[in-house]
Amino acid sequence: AQSVTQLDSQVPVFEEAPVELRCNYSSSVSVYLFWYVQYPNQGLQLLLKYLSGSTLVKGINGFEAEFNKSQTSFHLRKPSVHISDTAEYFCAVSDLDSGAGSYQLTFGKGTKLSVIP
């Protein structure tokens, strides 16, 4: 079964500093990869996705992520964070080889990003 590891449960960072949130998944030949953000007391919002093509994916709010197949990673980055980026970020994977269909998402445990003024 697919598993997703978010290495950092909490990441504090000063405003306007860069940030990287790490995500690794179990080895699989074919995957779709997603990052979601959850603001306090809200549902999940899709930040970006990788389905195929360019390994560098750009999303909303200035975030980007890079798919690295050899390292089975999909790290999320932003060059300069704002206070409004304070939220919890979830990495999710669809394992196309699982037989469960491309829709079945496996989530990581989440990373809480705290932006310090």
Place this chain on the structure above:
Amino acid sequence: SAVISQKPSRDICQRGTSLTIQCQVDSQVTMMFWYRQQPGQSLTLIATANQGSEATYESGFVIDKFPISRPNLTFSTLTVSNMSPEDSSIYLCSVLTSGMYEQYFGPGTRLTVT
């Protein structure tokens, strides 16, 4: 994209009672799902709500505890039955839009069982 609403947004319930959560989508969607997010944890898929047939449950979840209905392509309900404090969680509805491989999530229902 899809706009999803859930009712209620939050509730406090007594042990042994049941709560039905509603999920409404603003457009017809092929697939609808129910997730649970326990405090400090990630999301766990409970089941896929199938239109016109019984839901497909994931390992560890059973129909008697989490009965699901999906009478049409825009609406589904999840009932949490015979609740215990361990059922205190956020319950989220999500939908998959055809051909997009993206799941959109509702705002969630925050359930506290006392």
